[in-house]
Amino acid sequence: MKIYNSLPHILLLTSFLCSFTVIANTAIHTAKNTTKLNTISKINAVMDKIMDENAYPGISMVISFNGNIYHHAQKGFINVETKTSANIDTKFRMYSVTKGLTILLTTKLAEQGVLGLHVPIGQYLPDLPIDKKKLTPQQLLDHKSGIRHYKGAQEWMALSQQHCQTPKDAIQYFINDPLISEPGKQEHYSSFAYVLLSAVIEASSGLTLENVMDKYLFSKSNVSRVTFDDPTAYNKDVNTSTFYEKANNIQIIAPAVDNSCKFGSGNINASPLEISHIFSAMYANNSASTDTFKKLFPLLSVSGEGLGGRSTLLVDPSNNVVIVIAANARGGNLQPYANEISDIIRLNQPLQN
Numbered sequence: 001m002k003i004y005n006s007l008p009h010i011l012l013l014t015s016f017l018c019s020f021t022v023i024a025n026t027a028i029h030t031a032k033n034t035t036k037l038n039t040i041s042k043i044n045a046v047m048d049k050i051m052d053e054n055a056y057p058g059i060s061m062v063i064s065f066n067g068n069i070y071h072h073a074q075k076g077f078i079n080v081e082t083k084t085s086a087n088i089d090t091k092f093r094m095y096s097v098t099k100g101l102t103i104l105l106t107t108k109l110a111e112q113g114v115l116g117l118h119v120p121i122g123q124y125l126p127d128l129p130i131d132k133k134k135l136t137p138q139q140l141l142d143h144k145s146g147i148r149h150y151k152g153a154q155e156w157m158a159l160s161q162q163h164c165q166t167p168k169d170a171i172q173y174f175i176n177d178p179l180i181s182e183p184g185k186q187e188h189y190s191s192f193a194y195v196l197l198s199a200v201i202e203a204s205s206g207l208t209l210e211n212v213m214d215k216y217l218f219s220k221s222n223v224s225r226v227t228f229d230d231p232t233a234y235n236k237d238v239n240t241s242t243f244y245e246k247a248n249n250i251q252i253i254a255p256a257v258d259n260s261c262k263f264g265s266g267n268i269n270a271s272p273l274e275i276s277h278i279f280s281a282m283y284a285n286n287s288a289s290t291d292t293f294k295k296l297f298p299l300l301s302v303s304g305e306g307l308g309g310r311s312t313l314l315v316d317p318s319n320n321v322v323i324v325i326a327a328n329a330r331g332g333n334l335q336p337y338a339n340e341i342s343d344i345i346r347l348n349q350p351l352q353n
Contacts, residue, residue, distance in 0.1 A: 056076060093309030116137070168199050191265040220281055290317075321342065
């Protein structure tokens with residue numbers, strides 16, 4: 001009987017299979033890279049469209065996926081006079097994107113038992129008018145409290161010339177006004193509802209809103225370029241944008257404002273990068289508050305605008321995607337562009353970092 005040594009054949013077959021696997025993996029990797037490049041090209045086209053259609057002096061966008069930066073882009077200037085370009089760390093006025101942070105903070109506080117989403121806020125603020133004591137944090141979050149919004153641009157501007165040390169200072173501007181609808185029944189967008197919620201957060205936690213945000217949001221996500229608005233500090237941070245206002249089709253430096261009285265409704269200045277980090281940390285944590293957030297807000301879309309700033313935040317928990325866009329002048333509407341970018345990403349699944 002003739003005995004064949006099969007070892008060379010086995011080695012040859014193994015070598016072939018290994019080579020095939022490498023080639024296949026390379027092909028898959030190349031295809032994924034090509035898909036991502038095509039996706040990024042489409043996203044950059046949206047950024048070009050934003051600038052063409054709105055003529056902001058400067059704009060920044062950050063997209064995160066599964067806790068990592070998927071793409072970012074910056075265009076224009078943070079200072080037109082010095083031709084200083086925007087970069088990924090540039091801070092902008094976030095205005096009502098602040099509400100997104102307040103929503104996330106409130107769900108975390110509810111998880112920790114600091115406050116109850118359905119507990120009457122009179123338990124935290126016993127000196128409120130009787131008709132406000134029965135409101136709940138959930139109603140304030142959902143814009144179903146009956147608390148009114150600004151009466152118009154004149155009231156917004158008048159309040160933006162005031163300085164408030166605490167949310168209790170700020171609620172005096174509206175807390176005695178009658179509710180505009182029965183609590184829990186109708187949705188009426190209200191920044192003042194989030195100012196009242198800020199007072200509830202301070203009373204229930206025993207901390208200032210800034211400190212409680214730092215404890216539960218900022219420190220947990222290792223961010224440092226998220227601050228409460230401080231007009232005296234603008235010149236101390238060279239990478240904070242100058243704020244502009246269009247006049248006679250020319251962007252001029254915006255009139256000075258003090259956003260301190262807005263608290264959890266619109267007081268945050270930050271880079272889009274840091275805002276994305278905060279929500280990415282929520283995904284990574286995967287705690288009970290994350291589940292609560294996903295149930296309450298299966299898709300969170302918040303936009304902000306005021307003198308010297310336009311912003312939008314889109315959080316899609318089902319796909320672990322966060323999109324943040326900010327500009328250094330008001331006007332236009334960034335939310336449709338964020339929706340368009342989200343659709344581009346969704347249609348090019350699976351995402352790859």
